[in-house]
Amino acid sequence: MNVLDVDYMVGLVPVLIRYLPLTLAMAVAGMALALVLACGLAVIRVLRIPGLNGATLLFISFFRGTPLLVQLFLFYYGLPQVLAFLTQINGVTATIMGLTLHFSAYMAESIRAAIVGVDRSQTEAALSIGMTNGQLMRRIVLPQATRVAVPTLMNYFIDMIKATSLAFTLGVTELMGATQKEAAGSFLYFEAFITVAIIYWLIVEGLAWFQRRLETRLNEAYRR
Amino acid sequence: MIKIEKLVKRFNGAPVLDGIDLEIEQGEIIVVIGPSGTGKSTLLRCLNFLERPDAGHLTLGDLDVDVTRATRADILEARRRTAFVFQNYALFANKTALENIAEGLIVVNRWPKVKAHARAREILERIGLADKADAYPASLSGGQQQRVGIGRAMAAQAEIILFDEPTSSLDPEWVEEVLGLMKQLASERQTMLVVTHEMGFAQDVADRVVFMDSGHIVEQGPPARLFREPRDPRTRDFLRKVLANQVDPLAT
Numbered sequence: 001m002n003v004l005d006v007d008y009m010v011g012l013v014p015v016l017i018r019y020l021p022l023t024l025a026m027a028v029a030g031m032a033l034a035l036v037l038a039c040g041l042a043v044i045r046v047l048r049i050p051g052l053n054g055a056t057l058l059f060i061s062f063f064r065g066t067p068l069l070v071q072l073f074l075f076y077y078g079l080p081q082v083l084a085f086l087t088q089i090n091g092v093t094a095t096i097m098g099l100t101l102h103f104s105a106y107m108a109e110s111i112r113a114a115i116v117g118v119d120r121s122q123t124e125a126a127l128s129i130g131m132t133n134g135q136l137m138r139r140i141v142l143p144q145a146t147r148v149a150v151p152t153l154m155n156y157f158i159d160m161i162k163a164t165s166l167a168f169t170l171g172v173t174e175l176m177g178a179t180q181k182e183a184a185g186s187f188l189y190f191e192a193f194i195t196v197a198i199i200y201w202l203i204v205e206g207l208a209w210f211q212r213r214l215e216t217r218l219n220e221a222y223r224r
Numbered sequence: 225m226i227k228i229e230k231l232v233k234r235f236n237g238a239p240v241l242d243g244i245d246l247e248i249e250q251g252e253i254i255v256v257i258g259p260s261g262t263g264k265s266t267l268l269r270c271l272n273f274l275e276r277p278d279a280g281h282l283t284l285g286d287l288d289v290d291v292t293r294a295t296r297a298d299i300l301e302a303r304r305r306t307a308f309v310f311q312n313y314a315l316f317a318n319k320t321a322l323e324n325i326a327e328g329l330i331v332v333n334r335w336p337k338v339k340a341h342a343r344a345r346e347i348l349e350r351i352g353l354a355d356k357a358d359a360y361p362a363s364l365s366g367g368q369q370q371r372v373g374i375g376r377a378m379a380a381q382a383e384i385i386l387f388d389e390p391t392s393s394l395d396p397e398w399v400e401e402v403l404g405l406m407k408q409l410a411s412e413r414q415t416m417l418v419v420t421h422e423m424g425f426a427q428d429v430a431d432r433v434v435f436m437d438s439g440h441i442v443e444q445g446p447p448a449r450l451f452r453e454p455r456d457p458r459t460r461d462f463l464r465k466v467l468a469n470q471v472d473p474l475a476t
Contacts, residue, residue, distance in 0.1 A: 119314075119317065121310060121312055121314035122314055122315075122316055122317065124274050124308075124310070124314060125308070125310060125314035125315070125316070125376075126316070127274065127303065128272050128274060128303060128306075128307070128308035129303065129304075129307065129308075129327070129328035129332055129376070129380055130300050130303040130304040130328065130332040130380075131328075131331055131332060132300070135331050135332075139327070139331060140316050140318065143318045144317060144318050147318075220360075221317065221318055221319075221320075221360040221362065222317065222360065222362050223360075223362065223363065
């Protein structure tokens, strides 16, 4: 067995980095959309809005209960067969769609728990001075729920960055897809995949550093 | 003026308030006493619709509302006319002392932030916490938190401030400073309805003491009369039990 071909690995980094923007773009777009959707689902669950509540439960149950890969194949290969307007769907769009729906199902539940966790007496205090439900949510409940939800939401974001690698199965050349192509050309599979693993790892570590700083800031009001 | 007529509130069918009638003049300080679970807090909570009353009529200044037909707008109006001080302070944990007091002015009364903060600073001055403007509730003592809670109620400029056992959650060392602030408000003739077990406060400050039992007002009168010559046996019984536990350290 040969020793590790370090020169190949170092040379591979700039090649792979070119695909990093696409990986990050899919993750950021998926996260942004998932956050909006999850907030909506969480509020429906908290307020138990009739009709929508049942639909939300079904949505969460399905997207949590089936593998992300199955969902991606369903959107990319399956849906265009039944919905004609989706024939143009490309791999990137299908990936963002899948990530959004899949992760919003998880995130809705942690956002709901964070909202419910805000001290009920503060809700009463806000109502007692004449705030509307919307003002109460925006100014008192959601800012406090954010602090509670951030650690778990960051976890999902980390998971989502890694899950973008599944886009490669839909023919998208992102970080993972590019690595696969390079490895197939050089036959240095171990070096190639170790390199991409380290790239993913560093991204996640950078994010974790950012998360610690964010949490310190969010906790400022609660230090004794 | 505040007028409560035939107010009824039931929890799971059982009446907690069973036809309450009470009139409060502007500038009047009323203390409500009575055994636990007799609806004292529920009465306060019904006045600003934290609980929805089941029947009755409320007059709060120029607002006149049949509680069964109260619209969302009526409820918001009723809340703007009644400020609430909670037993557990219920300060907004994500806001500083100053912001807690200014919040209602900014959000509900739509004041510009600068003006609301200026008013909040005046109030902090009056409640003796000018140096704590930027402190968050978690870093304040119980007594300081409750004074901010009272400051938040003062900012609302409501017809009446409702105090729901404002000193019951406090460590004994903080009780005096909160009662002191309430006495200061009373001397400024702020209309107040206070549910409390502090009989000394009732004796010294109240214009009228109301004794409630099982959802009814049993009797009411000036504190000197009610404490010295309670007319109803239930009042006598309650006062005997409560006063037996309150030792007056200055009594000889």
